[in-house]
Amino acid sequence: MKKYIYFNTYIAAFLCFFIFSASVAFADTSKPVPPAITGEAGIVMDVLTGKVLYEKNSHVPLEPASTTKIMTAILALEKGNLSDMVVTSKEPPLADGTRIYLEEGEQLTLEQMLYGMMLNSGNDAAIAIAEHIGGSVEAFVQMMNDKAKEIGAYNTTFVNPSGLPDEGHLTTAYDLALISRYALLNLPEFRKIVSTKTMEIPWQGQEWDRQLINLNKLLWNYEGADGVKTGYTSTAGNTLVASATRNGWQLISVMLKSNADIWSDSAALLDYCFENFEIKNVISENANITEENVKYGDPVKIVTKYGFTTVVEKNSLPITTKMTLNKGIKAPIAKGDVLGKLVFYQGEDELGSIDLIAANDVKRKIYTFWWFWLLTITLAVYTPFRIMVGIRRYQRHKRKIRYVTYRYR
Numbered sequence: 385m386k387k388y389i390y391f392n393t394y395i396a397a398f399l400c401f402f403i404f405s406a407s408v409a410f411a412d413t414s415k416p417v418p419p420a421i422t423g424e425a426g427i428v429m430d431v432l433t434g435k436v437l438y439e440k441n442s443h444v445p446l447e448p449a450s451t452t453k454i455m456t457a458i459l460a461l462e463k464g465n466l467s468d469m470v471v472t473s474k475e476p477p478l479a480d481g482t483r484i485y486l487e488e489g490e491q492l493t494l495e496q497m498l499y500g501m502m503l504n505s506g507n508d509a510a511i512a513i514a515e516h517i518g519g520s521v522e523a524f525v526q527m528m529n530d531k532a533k534e535i536g537a538y539n540t541t542f543v544n545p546s547g548l549p550d551e552g553h554l555t556t557a558y559d560l561a562l563i564s565r566y567a568l569l570n571l572p573e574f575r576k577i578v579s580t581k582t583m584e585i586p587w588q589g590q591e592w593d594r595q596l597i598n599l600n601k602l603l604w605n606y607e608g609a610d611g612v613k614t615g616y617t618s619t620a621g622n623t624l625v626a627s628a629t630r631n632g633w634q635l636i637s638v639m640l641k642s643n644a645d646i647w648s649d650s651a652a653l654l655d656y657c658f659e660n661f662e663i664k665n666v667i668s669e670n671a672n673i674t675e676e677n678v679k680y681g682d683p684v685k686i687v688t689k690y691g692f693t694t695v696v697e698k699n700s701l702p703i704t705t706k707m708t709l710n711k712g713i714k715a716p717i718a719k720g721d722v723l724g725k726l727v728f729y730q731g732e733d734e735l736g737s738i739d740l741i742a743a744n745d746v747k748r749k750i751y752t753f754w755w756f757w758l759l760t761i762t763l764a765v766y767t768p769f770r771i772m773v774g775i776r777r778y779q780r781h782k783r784k785i786r787y788v789t790y791r792y793r
Contacts (some may be wrong), residue, residue, distance in 0.1 A: 392402045397569035416660045423642030427557040428657045430695045431634040437657045445554040446640040447613030450505045452547030463517045466495035470516045483508045496585040501594040510546040535566045549619045557638040564625050578611035622646040633663045644755040666692045680752040681715025687741035701731045715748040
């Protein structure tokens, strides 16, 4: 009997272990795992929505190296004109690191300087641009930091326009993604420059032009790659901001303090996100939502102020909505007035919200004003009174004795 009990116990334990192992294996394979990266920090962000799809130490301050030049390019494009002539002072030729070999007094257009800075990572071009836009490197650096705060990169401090090692010159993977996203969304010329593989620009004193070759290897060997900027110093290690677009969907990958594996790591992260996430246009701008009764006026049609787009994992829970309208909606209402919100959820997680607005004007009906009823009652009382007064006057006039005078002859 004891042997039978022991045998059953062993069988039960084996079955429990088997079921547990199977459940763990199923759990491990049910959700895709992002690839491991060698860099100390990294992030993948959707360009359109700003949603973060992957992150590792994304808020840790690290040196950006030449990815700094993304901000330099932003200010150049926003504050200058591409046809401006940039005159090289004595400072740019003294720059350390990668250069396009500018000489004092050499003139290039701002556009040519930008290509030299972004493709070949010319530190001399970065200084020339900073002096041209800011009047001095110091003034330009202040502009860089002001712009970073405006964009929302609150953990970023720039000390120079090139990214060469400098005490306190730090950013985060998250901030660098925000800055790059801003440039890609708002500056068409920036998108053109960072996606260019090769370019020729004049070379003063030489019989040939400068041959610029973009240092971003992903432009040649990664499907959909269209930017953005590489970087390297001995203290920062390898840094990379990469962007890629597939089926109209653009992602940004940022890696800081990495090694030679930065190219494969960035490609693996982008692949992971393209394969396991999808962008969804949930609702369009000006979409009809409902019609609501309005106190003191006719009903108002309510529509979305903006469209709502988000990025979700493939085969994940459906997106639901919850509408909240302002209490006591009453006339008058002007077209475009915010009357509520539409909140989007996936399961218990809130994805975001958009304003709901009036699609039409709603005037207040005249009979809903207090003075209308006061006037109506006054007229209702006063008008019969005036009529009665008029009737009485007429009647008195008719009863009035008329005297006739006769003359005798």
